[in-house]
Amino acid sequence: xxxxxxxxxxxxxxxxxxxxxxxxxxxxxxxxxxxxxxxxxxxxxxxxxxxxxxxxxxxxxxxxxxxxxxxxxxxxxxxxxxxxxxxxxxxxxxxxxxxxxxxxxxxxxxxxxxxxxxxxxxxxxxxxxxxxxxxxxxxxxxxxxxxxxxxxxxxxxxxxxxxxxxxxxxxxxxxxxxxxxxxxxxxxxxxxxxxxxxxxxxxxxxxxxxxxxxxxxxxxxxxxxx
Numbered sequence: 697x698x699x700x701x702x703x704x705x706x707x708x709x710x711x712x713x714x715x716x717x718x719x720x721x722x723x724x725x726x727x728x729x730x731x732x733x734x735x736x737x738x739x740x741x742x743x744x745x746x747x748x749x750x751x752x753x754x755x756x757x758x759x760x761x762x763x764x765x766x767x768x769x770x771x772x773x774x775x776x777x778x779x780x781x782x783x784x785x786x787x788x789x790x791x792x793x794x795x796x797x798x799x800x801x802x803x804x805x806x807x808x809x810x811x812x813x814x815x816x817x818x819x820x821x822x823x824x825x826x827x828x829x830x831x832x833x834x835x836x837x838x839x840x841x842x843x844x845x846x847x848x849x850x851x852x853x854x855x856x857x858x859x860x861x862x863x864x865x866x867x868x869x870x871x872x873x874x875x876x877x878x879x880x881x882x883x884x885x886x887x888x889x890x891x892x893x894x895x896x897x898x899x900x901x902x903x904x905x906x907x908x909x910x911x912x913x914x915x916x917x918x919x920x921x922x
Contacts, residue, residue, distance in 0.1 A: 718900065734761055754779050756773055782843075805826060835874075835877060860874060
């Protein structure tokens with residue numbers, strides 16, 4: 697099934713415009729879908745075609761969302777935040793490239809935990825290697841996948857994340873292991889504002905990677921991973 701990008705909803709456009717100066721290289725372009733198979737797959741096609749880093753794919757729902765090791769990611773309409781970003785840690789100075797790539801998922805976990813707390817006030821813990829949890833139950837996950845472009849000149853990375861925002865009817869196998877931001881907070885969460893804050897947070901921590909501020913990321917990660 698082919699998915700065509702649609703106009704970014706007004707609330708998302710406004711929220712993302714408000715953090716434009718914090719997005720660095722991210723956000724050009726931003727592709728929005730009311731439904732997509734997997735935001736990572738859409739972003740991977742952009743990366744494979746040689747698209748420069750910074751492309752962002754946002755979906756209101758995923759029909760084939762996935763997590764680590766091919767596990768499915770429950771992605772009902774308007775109940776979560778499903779985002780993928782094309783980055784290129786190989787663009788770091790040569791001496792930093794290998795470590796920047798290795799720490800990308802950890803940096804993203806830190807960025808998302810910080811962004812959620814800024815946007816909602818809810819403090820999350822990080823569970824190795826790529827989950828964010830509240831009270832021991834999963835709220836968000838991260839999936840990083842390398843993509844070789846058509847020129848074979850180098851590999852980009854698609855960094856995808858899913859955040860459970862609204863309470864939803866989780867499948868039976870997830871009910872005891874998953875929760876949502878609104879379920880934990882007991883009040884609504886502005887998905888557009890959360891999206892903007894998470895992308896700004898990822899941009900900031902990605903900048904730390906490229907500049908070699910690895911200790912700052914690791915120290916913060918340790919503080920969030922009890």
